[in-house]
Every structure is written in C-alpha cells, then in structure tokens.
Amino acid sequence: MARENNVLLSVRDLHTWYELRKWGFVRIGYVRALDGVSFDLRYGEALTIVGESGSGKTTLLKTILGLVPPTKGVLEFAGQPVHAKNLWWLRRQVGYVQQDPYGALPPFMNVRRILLEPLVINKVGRPLEREERIVEVLEEVRLTPVEDFLPKFPHMLSGGQQQRLVIARALVLRPKLIVADEPVSMLDASVRVEILDLMRRVQQAHNLGVIYITHDLSTVRYFSERVFIMYAAKVVEKANVREIVHNPLHPYARALLAAIPDPDYENALKFKDVPPGEPPSLVHPPAGCRFHPRCTQMIPGLCDKDEPPDFEPVPGHFVACWLYR
Ligand SMILES: Nc1ncnc2c1ncn2[C@@H]1O[C@H](COP(=O)(O)OP(=O)(O)OP(=O)(O)O)[C@@H](O)[C@H]1O
Ligand SMILES: [Mg+2]
Numbered sequence: 484m485a486r487e488n489n490v491l492l493s494v495r496d497l498h499t500w501y502e503l504r505k506w507g508f509v510r511i512g513y514v515r516a517l518d519g520v521s522f523d524l525r526y527g528e529a530l531t532i533v534g535e536s537g538s539g540k541t542t543l544l545k546t547i548l549g550l551v552p553p554t555k556g557v558l559e560f561a562g563q564p565v566h567a568k569n570l571w572w573l574r575r576q577v578g579y580v581q582q583d584p585y586g587a588l589p590p591f592m593n594v595r596r597i598l599l600e601p602l603v604i605n606k607v608g609r610p611l612e613r614e615e616r617i618v619e620v621l622e623e624v625r626l627t628p629v630e631d632f633l634p635k636f637p638h639m640l641s642g643g644q645q646q647r648l649v650i651a652r653a654l655v656l657r658p659k660l661i662v663a664d665e666p667v668s669m670l671d672a673s674v675r676v677e678i679l680d681l682m683r684r685v686q687q688a689h690n691l692g693v694i695y696i697t698h699d700l701s702t703v704r705y706f707s708e709r710v711f712i713m714y715a716a717k718v719v720e721k722a723n724v725r726e727i728v729h730n731p732l733h734p735y736a737r738a739l740l741a742a743i744p745d746p747d748y749e750n751a752l753k754f755k756d757v758p759p760g761e762p763p764s765l766v767h768p769p770a771g772c773r774f775h776p777r778c779t780q781m782i783p784g785l786c787d788k789d790e791p792p793d794f795e796p797v798p799g800h801f802v803a804c805w806l807y808r
Contacts, residue, residue, distance in 0.1 A: 490562075491659060491692045492524040492547070497556035499539075499546045503766060515765045516542040518716040519556075526659070527690035529683075531703050531724075534713030537762060540696045541582075543713075544662045547694070549573055561659065575605055578653025580663035580682075584645035588637040594626070594648060595633040598655050605656060620651040623685060643674035647681065654685060660692040661685075667702065679705045700739055704728065712736045715763050715773040721793075722800040732802040734778050772805065780806060 499517035502510050516539045524530055534540050545551045547558065549570040558565040565573050581587035588597060598617045602608060608616060618629050624647040626632045637645055646666060653661055663682065667675040683706060686693050695706055703710055703724060710727045712720040712735065720733045731740045760777035763769050769776055775786040785805050794807040 488523070489525050490523045491526045491528070491560070493557075493559040494523070494547070495521050495557040495559075497521070497543070497546060497558065498554045499542050499551055500554040501551075512766050513554075515716050515768060517546060517553075518765075518768070520718050522711070522718070522721070524660070524692050524694065526692060527686075528709070529686055529693040529695060529707035531695045531697060531707040531710045532713055532718075533697055533700055533703060533710060535698055535762060537765070538713040539716040539765075540698075540713060541664055542716075544579075544664055544694065544696060547662060548577055548579060575656055576659045578656070578658040578661040580646075580649050580653050580661060580666045582665040583669055584642065584649045585637060587649050588645060590637055593634050593636050594621070597637075597648065597652055601652065601656055607656065616655060620654050623654065623688075624648070624651045624681060626651065642670050643678065646670060646674075646678050650678075650681065650685070654689075657689070658691070660694070662694045662696075664696050665698065666695070668697070668699065675702065676705065682706070712739075715768060716765055717773060717803065719774065719803045720801065722797075726797065726800050730797065730800070732796065732800065732807065733774075733804050734780050734806070735774050772803070782806075 497517055497520045498515070500513040500515050503512045503514055505511045518539075520543060532540055532543065542551065546553050549565065552567075560573055560576065563569065592600070595617060598620065599613060602613045602616060607613070617633075621627065621629045621632060626644060626647050637648070640648065650666075661682070666682065667678050670678060679702060682693065682695070685691065693707070697703070707724065709721065709723050711718045712727070712733060714735050720727070720731070720736050727736065728740065731737045763773055763776065769787070771785070771787045771789055772778070772791050775781045778786065781787065782805055789805075791803045791805045793801045793803050795801050796807045
C-alpha cells in the first residue's frame with residue numbers, strides 16, 4: 484500500500500514518553516518527548532526538521548531507528564510495519580549520522596576497520612567486494628587519496644574529515660534512508676557548507692531519503708525540499724522550503740523568521756535567540772496549544788483550552804494554529 488504511494492517511511496501518531504523515576508524505581512511521571520507526530524517521507528526525499536533544544540528532535544530520530552521504543556504509534560518502512568523483531572532489517576537500511584563525529588567513531592579502530600565492521604556484521608559481500616565497497620564510499624565522501632586515509636585513526640583526522648568518515652560509514656551498507664542529527668553544528672562555518680553539499684550530492688546520486696535535523700534555520704535552504712517546525716514534542720508547521728521562508732504561518736515560526744534579514748550565513752538567526760520566554764515543561768505540558776503561554780496572538784478561551792489540529796490555509800502548507808481556523 485505504502486509502496487504504491489512511493490512512501491519510504493510512514494510515521495503515524497508517534498509518541499515516545501520517557502519514564503521519570505525517583506530513587507531509580509518509583510515512577511513519578513513521564514517526559515513526553517514526542518507527542519503525536521505523523522508524516523510520510525517519499526523515496527529520495529530530503530526533509531529538514533527544525534526545532535529548539537529539547538523539542539524532541541533526537542527522540543524522533545532514535546524512535547525511527549528503533550533505539551528507543553515508541554510508547555504509541557505506527558512506523559512503516561518500505562511498506563513493512565516496523566516492530567521489535569525486524570529492527571535488524573530496518574537498521575541495515577537506515578544510515579545514522581550523529582551530531583558529534585568524534586564521539587561517534589571508535590578511537591581504537593582505523594578508517595578501514597570502521598568501514599569494514601558494518602559489512603562484516605551484516606555479512607555483506609565477499610572479502611574482495613568489501614574492500615572495493617570501502618574504497619567506493621571513501622571516494623564518494625572525498626577522503627582521497629584513499630590509501631592515505633585507510634590506516635588513519637579518528638584522532639588523526641580534522642573535524643570535517645571525521646564527519647565525512649561518519650557519513651561514509653552511514654553509506655557503506657547502501658541504505659535507503661539517512662538520518663542526520665545536527666551533522667554540522669560542531670563544525671566551523673566554512674566546513675559546514677562543504678558537508679551539507681556533500682550530503683546533498685550523495686542524496687541525489689543514490690536517490691536517498693534524508694531526514695536532516697537542525698536548530699539552525701539558516702542552513703535549511705541549503706538542503707531540503709520540505710521543512711517541519713517542531714515545538715515542544717509536536718510538529719507545528721509543515722511546508723516546502725520556499726513557503727516556510729517567504730510565508731511562515733505559525734506565530735512561533737514567524738518570530739523565528741522575522742529575525743533572519745541577514746543573508747550572511749554566520750549572522751543569521753540561531754534558534755536560541757527568539758522568541759522570548761521558555762519552552763514548556765514536557766512533564767506537565769500546558770493545555771491547548773503548547774505555544775500559547777509565549778504567543779502574542781493567543782485567543783483566550785480557545786488556544787489555552789483546545790489543542791489545534793492541522794489547518795491547511797495554503798495548499799500543501801499545514802499549520803497547527805487556531806489563527807487559521
Ligand atoms: N533518556 C531520557 N530520559 C528522560 N528524558 C529524556 C531522555 N532523553 C531525552 N529526554 C528529554 O526529552 C526531551 C526531548 O529531548 P531530545 O533530546 O529529543 O531533544 P532535542 O530536540 O534533540 O534537543 P537538542 O537540540 O538539545 O539536541 C527533553 O526534555 C529531554 O530532556
Ligand atoms: Mg538532539
């Protein structure tokens with residue numbers, strides 16, 4: 484069914500709640516880190532998810548990868564429902580690019596071993612084919628000449644080269660989907676664009692689905708077609724990049740985008756700067772719209788009572804806000 488619609492990943496009403504415990508065993512509540520997220524990602528599509536710290540971005544990726552179990556909801560990959568028993572199958576087809584490249588790489592393995600390991604574990608190819616595959620991915624991420632890099636250990640590489648290696652490792656099993664958690668936030672500005680360009684190139688070369696997570700709205704236009712804005716464990720706005728940049732609808736997204744007049748990458752807005760106020764507690768989230776305590780256009784008796792559904796004021800542009808009812 485999903486395959487007919489060209490859907491690679493289907494996420495329905497996904498909830499991930501972490502248990503909150505006192506003294507390690509008395510459960511005193513839940514952190515609702517992901518609270519009802521639904522979307523479809525097509526084969527070969529790049530999607531960016533933007534949200535401030537603590538909005539649930541990493542939790543969403545980890546839930547998709549099966550690293551944390553969902554509390555509720557359905558996940559389908561390539562038309563197959565994902566459950567505990569086929570996680571190995573899922574993980575083989577999803578490459579993970581972590582936020583901190585150095586922390587993600589085993590310090591005691593050289594480049595060759597790091598790339599060989601997933602092939603051996605997953606019993607992919609014969610020994611010679613494995614060596615060929617390693618050379619192929621290293622060339623693809625431009626760690627060349629390959630012979631120079633094969634014996635190197637992670638600490639001998641620059642931050643940008645480490646991130647290229649993490650991307651190479653994510654590609655080595657020839658996945659259908661890459662999930663990248665703030666892949667450039669730890670890198671210098673000059674290297675950031677290079678890495679985003681590299682990801683874009685491999686995405687197009689292999690028709691990969693990509694979910695790119697960032698808290699930095701200024702990198703959005705470098706990368707994807709569609710953008711989701713996350714706020715307090717929910718997706719509050721979904722649209723294509725041009726729409727989000729030129730016509731943001733949610734008061735939260737509008738506040739963020741109003742602050743990016745400067746085309747210079749470095750001077751552009753970082754999420755932490757706006758809007759004023761604190762994100763809500765995810766243990767006791769506010770009733771109604773979760774943004775209402777910070778919202779300047781709050782409608783009393785509505786926004787603080789009822790949760791807004793997705794409205795579609797512009798075709799293909801969805802926003803969970805009562806202003807568009
Ligand atoms: N293992 C855990 N146990 C309990 N709470 C957790 C756990 N992991 C994350 N949380 C909480 O869940 C919420 C969402 O966290 P998450 O890491 O998904 O946010 P994020 O959007 O990735 O933030 P950042 O931009 O800082 O990486 C936060 O309030 C966080 O404190
Ligand atoms: Mg995170």
